[in-house]
Amino acid sequence: MRATVIPAPESVLLDVVGATEQFPVRRVYCVGRNYADHAIEMGHDPSREAPFFFQKNADNVYNGESFPYPPLSSNVHFEVELVMALSGGGADIPAEDALSKVYGYGVGIDFTRRDLQDQMKKAGRSWEVAKAFEKSAPVSALVPASKIGHPQDGSIWLDVNGSRKQDGDLNQMIWKLPEIIAELSKQFVLAPGDIIMTGTPAGVGAIVKDDKVTCGVAGVGELSLTVI
Numbered sequence: 612m613r614a615t616v617i618p619a620p621e622s623v624l625l626d627v628v629g630a631t632e633q634f635p636v637r638r639v640y641c642v643g644r645n646y647a648d649h650a651i652e653m654g655h656d657p658s659r660e661a662p663f664f665f666q667k668n669a670d671n672v673y674n675g676e677s678f679p680y681p682p683l684s685s686n687v688h689f690e691v692e693l694v695m696a697l698s699g700g701g702a703d704i705p706a707e708d709a710l711s712k713v714y715g716y717g718v719g720i721d722f723t724r725r726d727l728q729d730q731m732k733k734a735g736r737s738w739e740v741a742k743a744f745e746k747s748a749p750v751s752a753l754v755p756a757s758k759i760g761h762p763q764d765g766s767i768w769l770d771v772n773g774s775r776k777q778d779g780d781l782n783q784m785i786w787k788l789p790e791i792i793a794e795l796s797k798q799f800v801l802a803p804g805d806i807i808m809t810g811t812p813a814g815v816g817a818i819v820k821d822d823k824v825t826c827g828v829a830g831v832g833e834l835s836l837t838v839i
Contacts, residue, residue, distance in 0.1 A: 623669045625696070625717065625806075626752035628832070634696055634714065634753050637804030639667040641692075641721055641742070642791055645810025646783050662786045662794050665738055667721075671748040672806070677839045680820050681744050684724035689818055690811035691769040691777050691826040693762065694719040695788060696753050700801035709792035712801065715755040716762060718827055718834045719808050720769075722747040725817070748808070751834040761788060765829030767812055772823050779812025781828070786810075 612619075624633035643663045680687060698714035721742070728741035764782035768775060786794065791809055795801065818824060818838050827833035 620670070623672050625672065625750055626674055627715070628752045628754045629758075635804050636669045636672050636806055637802055638799075639669055639672060639748060639806055639808070640795055640799070641665050641667060641808040642786065642810045645785050645791075646779060646812045647785055648779070648783070648813035662791065664795055664798065665742060667743045667748050667808075671743055671746065672750055673746055673748070674752070675746065675749060675836065677837050678720075678722065678749060678818075678824070679746055679839055680818075681722075681724060681747070683740075684726055686724070686726040686817055688723045688725045688815045689769055689771070689776070689824060689826075690721040690723060690815050691767060691828075692719050692721055692808040692811050693767060693781060693828050693831065694750055694753075695792070695807040695809060697792075697801060697805045697807070698803050700796075700803055700805065702796055702800045704793055704796040704801065706789040706793040709789035710756075710761050712792060713756050713761065713788075714803075715753040715757075716759065716828070716831045717751045717753040718832050719748060719750040720824070720826060720834065720836075721808050721811065722749075749834060749836055750806070751832045754831055759830055762828065762830055763787070765831075767828045769814070769824065769826035771816075771818060776816055777812050777814035777826070779814075783812060784810060
């Protein structure tokens with residue numbers, strides 16, 4: 612490794628179920644409004660929108676068991692999501708070849724400073740301040756697609772303090788997993804190490820300190836944390 616003028620940042624690594632090796636994270640892509648009921652609850656018409664994408668930072672991703680409530684916000688929302696982790700990449704990937712680029716899957720939460728997001732929307736500005744803040748993307752251990760295949764349906768859910776808040780099914784996605792990869796690869800050159808958060812069902816809401824959050828995707832895994 613070449614010498615650096617300051618210490619090189621540590622790689623962001625995700626655990627893998629049944630393996631001692633970890634998955635290195637390169638980029639984090641997120642799909643907006645990919646469940647019709649969530650698009651509606653956010654005031655949009657899902658029948659009229661092409662998929663759109665935004666990014667979090669790789670160092671927003673972590674395996675932690677707690678979520679530190681962020682500054683500058685008094686309205687932080689949870690959004691449970693199926694996470695795809697890529698072992699291949701490229702540009703203009705055909706949908707029929709897209710799933711061959713997937714290493715595995717996990718469960719993630721796209722924490723969002725909703726009040727700041729609303730301010731940015733009104734001002735016509737980008738959402739990074741609302742989405743790409745510290746520890747805003749907890750992700751469970753990944754499970755290889757070689758073990759579970761590629762999920763097309765199954766429960767996706769989130770509980771706060773034992774009360775069910777989000778309760779959807781992967782088959783409710785507007786843009787399916789191969790389409791997400793294909794569309795995203797038209798805009799960015801994808802690469803091994805990229806993860807994609809694939810959207811959230813309806814029921815998003817606010818959390819406060821000391822809340823216990825548990826979420827999961829059938830056949831993939833679960834993720835639990837405490838808001839501190």
